[in-house]
Amino acid sequence: MxxxxxxxxxxxxxxxxxxICSSDxxxxxxxxxxxxxGHPVALFRRNGEVYAVDNRCPHMGYPLAKGTVRxxxxxxxxxxxQFDLKTGACFINGGDDVHVFPVxxxxxxxxxxxxxxxxxxxxxxxxERGWKALQQGMKDASPFLIAKAVTALRSSGASARDxxxxxxxxxxxxxxxxxxxxxxxxxxxxxxWNEVDPEDHNLFLVHGLAQIANKNAGxxxxxxxxxxxxDTPPDLPTLKRWFRRFIVQxxxxxxxxxxxxxxxxxxxxxxxxxxxxxxxATDFYFTGDGHAFxxxxxxxxxxxxxxxxxxxxxxxxxxxxxxxxxRHEETDQWSEAVPILEDTFRRLDEIWTANQxxxxxxxxxxxxGTLLGDDVRAINAAVEQKLREGVKPTELCRALVHAGAIxxxxxxxxxxxxxxxVANLYSYAHALYRAFQIAPSKELLRGxxxxxxxxxxxxxxxxxxxxxxxxxxxxxxxxxDPAAMLARLQEFADFQKVxxxxxxxxxxxxxxxxxxPLRRTLARILLREDAELHMFQVLEAAFAQxxxxxxxxxxxIHLLAATRYITAQKVMKGILWSTxxxxxxxxxxxxxxxxxxx
Numbered sequence: 001m002x003x004x005x006x007x008x009x010x011x012x013x014x015x016x017x018x019x020i021c022s023s024d025x026x027x028x029x030x031x032x033x034x035x036x037x038g039h040p041v042a043l044f045r046r047n048g049e050v051y052a053v054d055n056r057c058p059h060m061g062y063p064l065a066k067g068t069v070r071x072x073x074x075x076x077x078x079x080x081x082q083f084d085l086k087t088g089a090c091f092i093n094g095g096d097d098v099h100v101f102p103v104x105x106x107x108x109x110x111x112x113x114x115x116x117x118x119x120x121x122x123x124x125x126x127x128e129r130g131w132k133a134l135q136q137g138m139k140d141a142s143p144f145l146i147a148k149a150v151t152a153l154r155s156s157g158a159s160a161r162d163x164x165x166x167x168x169x170x171x172x173x174x175x176x177x178x179x180x181x182x183x184x185x186x187x188x189x190x191x192x193w194n195e196v197d198p199e200d201h202n203l204f205l206v207h208g209l210a211q212i213a214n215k216n217a218g219x220x221x222x223x224x225x226x227x228x229x230x231d232t233p234p235d236l237p238t239l240k241r242w243f244r245r246f247i248v249q250x251x252x253x254x255x256x257x258x259x260x261x262x263x264x265x266x267x268x269x270x271x272x273x274x275x276x277x278x279x280x281a282t283d284f285y286f287t288g289d290g291h292a293f294x295x296x297x298x299x300x301x302x303x304x305x306x307x308x309x310x311x312x313x314x315x316x317x318x319x320x321x322x323x324x325x326x327r328h329e330e331t332d333q334w335s336e337a338v339p340i341l342e343d344t345f346r347r348l349d350e351i352w353t354a355n356q357x358x359x360x361x362x363x364x365x366x367x368x369g370t371l372l373g374d375d376v377r378a379i380n381a382a383v384e385q386k387l388r389e390g391v392k393p394t395e396l397c398r399a400l401v402h403a404g405a406i407x408x409x410x411x412x413x414x415x416x417x418x419x420x421x422v423a424n425l426y427s428y429a430h431a432l433y434r435a436f437q438i439a440p441s442k443e444l445l446r447g448x449x450x451x452x453x454x455x456x457x458x459x460x461x462x463x464x465x466x467x468x469x470x471x472x473x474x475x476x477x478x479x480x481d482p483a484a485m486l487a488r489l490q491e492f493a494d495f496q497k498v499x500x501x502x503x504x505x506x507x508x509x510x511x512x513x514x515x516x517p518l519r520r521t522l523a524r525i526l527l528r529e530d531a532e533l534h535m536f537q538v539l540e541a542a543f544a545q546x547x548x549x550x551x552x553x554x555x556x557i558h559l560l561a562a563t564r565y566i567t568a569q570k571v572m573k574g575i576l577w578s579t580x581x582x583x584x585x586x587x588x589x590x591x592x593x594x595x596x597x598x
Contacts, residue, residue: 014115014116015102015113015114015115015116016037016113016114016116017104017111017112017113018036018037018111018112018113018114019106019109019110019111020034020036020041020043020109020110020111020112021034021043021109021110022108022109022110023050023105023108023109023110024108025110026043026044026045026050026110027045028045028046031043031044031045031065031067031069032065033055033063033065034112036052036101036112036114037114039054039114039122040054040055040056040063040587041053041054041055041101041112042054042055042063042064042065042067043065043103043110043112044069044074044085046069046072046085050103050105050110051085051086051100051103052100052101052102052103052112053074053083053085053088053098053099053100053101054098054099054100054101056585056586057076057078057079057081057098058081058090058095058096058097058098058129059076059078059079059081059092059095059096060078060079060144060145060148060585061148061152061582061585061586062076062077062078062079062585063585063589064076064083064098069085072084072085072086073085073091074098081095083097083098086100087100088100096129099122099125101113101114102115122156123155123156123157124156126152126153126155126156127152127153127156127157127158129152130149130150130152130153130156130158131149131153131158131166133145133148133149133152134146134149134150134153134163134166134209135166135170136149137149137209137213138167138170138209138212138213138216139213140213141210141213141214141216142213143206143210143213143574143575143578143579144578144581144582146206146209146210146213146578147202147206147575147578147579147581147582147583148582148585148586150163150202150205150206150209150579150582151202151579151582151583151585151586152586154201154202155586160189160190160193160201160205161190161305161306161307163205163209164186164187164189164190164205164208164302164305164306165306165309165310167182167183167186167205167208167209167212168183168186168187168302168306168310168314169310169313169314170212170213170216171183171186171212171215171216171317172313172314172315172316172317173221173222173313174216174221174222175215175216175222175317175320176222176320177215177317177320178295178317178318178319178320178321178324178325179295179296179298179299179317179318179320179321180211180212180215180216180317181211181215181532181533182208182209182210182211182212182213182214182215183208183212183295183298183299183302183317184294184295184298184533184536184537185207185208185211185533185536186205186208186209186211186212186302187208187298187301187302187305188208188298188536188537188540189204189205189207189208190301190302190305191301191305191540191544192204192523192539192540192543195519195520195523195543196520196523196524196527197520197523197524200520200523200524200527202579202582202583203527203575203576203579204527206575206578206579207527207531207536207575210575211533222316225254225257225258225261225316226258226261227258227261227262227264227265227266227312228258228262233262233266236263236268236272239259239262239263239276240275240276240279242255242256242259243256243259243260243276243280244279244280244283246259247280247283247319247322247323248283250323250324253316253319253320253323256280256319256322256323257316257319259276260273260276260277260312260315260316260318260319261312261313261315261316263276264308264311264312264315265312270300270303270304270308270438271438271439272439273300273315274296274300274435274438274439275439275441277296277299277300277318277322278293278296278297278435278438278439278441278443278444278447279441279443279444280296280322281293281296281322281447282443282444282446282447282450283443284327284328284329285327285328285329285334285338285341285450285453286328286334286428286450286451286453286454287321287322287325287326287327287328288321288325288326289326289328289420289421289424290424290425290427290428290431290450290451290454291321291325291424292318292321292322292325293428293431293432293435293447294427294428294431294537295318295321296318296321296322296435297431297434297435297438298431299314299315299317299318300438301434302314303315333457334453334457336376337376337380337453337456337457340376340377340380340453341380341446341449341450341453344380344384344449345446345449347384348442348443348445348446349442351384351387351388351445352387352442352445354387354388354389354390355387355388355390355391355393355445357390358388358389358390359390360386360389360390360391361391361395362386362391362392362395362396362399364395364398364399364402364549364551364554365399365402365551365553365554365557367382367386367396367399368399368400368402368403368406370382371383371399371400371403371452371455371456372403372406372407372455372459373456374456374459375456376453376456376457379452379453379455379456380449380452380453383396383448383449383452384449387445387448393436393440393444393445393448394433394436394437396448397429397430397432397433397436397448397451398433398545398548398549400425400429400432400448400451400452400455401426401429401430401433401541401545401558402545402554402557402558403425403429403455404422404425404426404428404429404430404455404541404561405426405542405545405557405558405560405561406557406561407422407425407426407455407458407459407461407462408422408423408426408538408561408564408565409466409468409557409560409561409564410462410465410466410468411461411462411466411564412461412462412463412464412465412466413466413498413568414464415461418461419534419565419568419569420534421458421461422458422461422565423534423535423537423538423565424454424534425451425454425455425458426537426538426541426542426561427534427537427538427540427541428451428454429451429541430537430540430541430544430545432444432447432448432451433545435447466564467499468502468560469499469502469503469506469560471506471510471553471556472506472507472510473503473506473507473510474503474504474506474507474508474510475500475503475504475507482508482511482513482514482517483517485504485507485508485513486508486517486518486521488504489501489504489505489508489518489521489525490521490524490525492504492567493525493566493567496567496568496570497567498564498567498568501563501564501567502560502563502564505518505559505560505563506556506560509552509555509556509559515546515555515559518559519543519546519559522539522559522562522563522566523539525566525567526539526566527576528576529569529570529576530574530575530576531566531569532569534565535565535566535569538561538562538565538566539562539565539566541558542558542559542561542562543558543562545558546558546559
């Protein structure tokens with residue numbers, strides 16, 4: 001007589017049965033890993049009966065088919081979690097139960113059953129576990145746990161928006177160090193979501209979440225702040241004036257934080273909130289090597305992506321950057337330029353009026369050459385003249401980004417300790433372009449002059465000047481197709497053959513091949529490493545600026561600059577391995593089957 005189906009919560013509930021394998025293939029000593037309608041399942045035989053459980057240990061996802069059964073207790077071999085084989089009950093404090101499936105044997109074949117609605121229930125259960133695992137992984141600063149959680153969440157249907165929101169909220173409510181690199185990387189992941197291969201989406205999220213966790217592991221929640229009480233807060237001009245005053249004073253973060261929270265809570269227009277941040281960020285000179293302004297822009301972009309959910313909390317950390325970071329008018333490096341800029345800013349009202357009254361075009365590449373000059377007074381005079389002629393500030397920002405790309409492209413490898421300096425110009429100029437799109441203002445014009453001055457100050461990073469490939473110049477190698485070229489690019493990146501990588505990209509572009517696979521390859525090269533913030537910033541700026549122009553030369557310079565910056569940085573691959581392992585475990589595969597195993 002065949003055994004009756006077991007572990008069915010409701011005998012009347014419909015079950016779909018799937019024939020899996022011969023009964024002889026599962027013995028007391030040889031469990032079997034199978035898939036049932038896409039679900040990884042482990043089959044065991046105990047005292048003549050066959051049992052089926054989810055093959056993924058609810059702890060870390062290790063294949064339970066690799067475990068052993070003693071006295072009816074299934075033991076996972078990775079961390080020795082224990083489960084009742086019949087019901088799935090977990091014997092570890094706080095541990096989740098493992099899902100069991102009904103089984104029956106018919107005519108020598110094992111059939112595993114799925115209850116109607118099983119997929120929906122399994123996804124809901126997987127999603128619930130995923131959110132818990134993400135919180136734990138970030139508290140423990142464990143890239144593997146974070147990768148496990150991201151993989152489970154996305155497999156169960158959780159959206160990238162929800163995962164990004166969770167990471168932003170965790171980082172914002174725990175950090176005391178300002179808008180961290182992890183928050184910025186997670187925002188860049190959101191911005192570049194459609195730029196990368198879907199296979200790399202999990203990896204991109206894990207990069208941002210892991211860096212947030214590294215900055216905040218072990219920290220308790222920040223002290224809570226609240227919007228102003230009452231229904232009639234001060235008007236917008238007053239709140240903006242107070243916010244700038246608090247930032248100037250540098251006394252405490254509570255005052256400016258509460259101003260921002262009040263603006264968000266009272267439904268102030270988003271552009272107005274952005275204007276408050278951008279104005280305060282440009283009240284001082286290139287604060288924090290441009291990061292304070294860049295992060296202010298990233299905070300707005302992040303809130304846009306998550307539709308301003310929990311904005312009152314997520315926006316708070318930027319206050320720390322505005323208050324604590326270096327203001328370069330106080331440094332020796334900027335002492336030559338400050339009097340020139342102060343004189344210019346006394347004319348800011350008339351410059352803005354003239355700019356809004358007139359209209360003029362700009363040759364971006366040509367003016368980038370002006371910005372790369374060696375006379376700071378002449379550079380700023382040229383910027384002022386273009387603004388008075390009516391050149392759109394966004395066009396001047398594009399020229400500044402292009403100048404940043406050239407600084408990066410000509411950065412000599414002998415200057416390896418100063419890579420961040422060229423990246424700061426590149427990302428700052430791109431952030432300035434975005435800010436003018438969001439909330440243009442007279443005050444924001446100061447940022448253009450700050451960026452132009454910084455471009456001048458780092459001119460020595462191009463001494464000696466690295467050689468860049470000329471138009472049409474390329475490798476002597478022959479390739480069967482564009483895919484072979486991109487595979488070779490990956491090899492060059494793995495071995496830090498920087499100039500060879502540039503020549504290959506240059507040839508790829510000269511041949512007129514599709515730009516999108518090249519961009520996805522550059523993104524994958526970046527994501528394969530434990531990359532730091534500046535690498536992400538450079539890639540984002542390069543891709544975004546390519547989309548703004550029809551000029552092949554502009555595109556070439558930006559993509560070559562990104563290639564140079566990314567391939568020159570050699571770091572580890574821990575996040576890549578954690579994410580790949582998590583994805584293998586989610587599919588029910590064994591880590592011991594890796595190609596690099598013994």
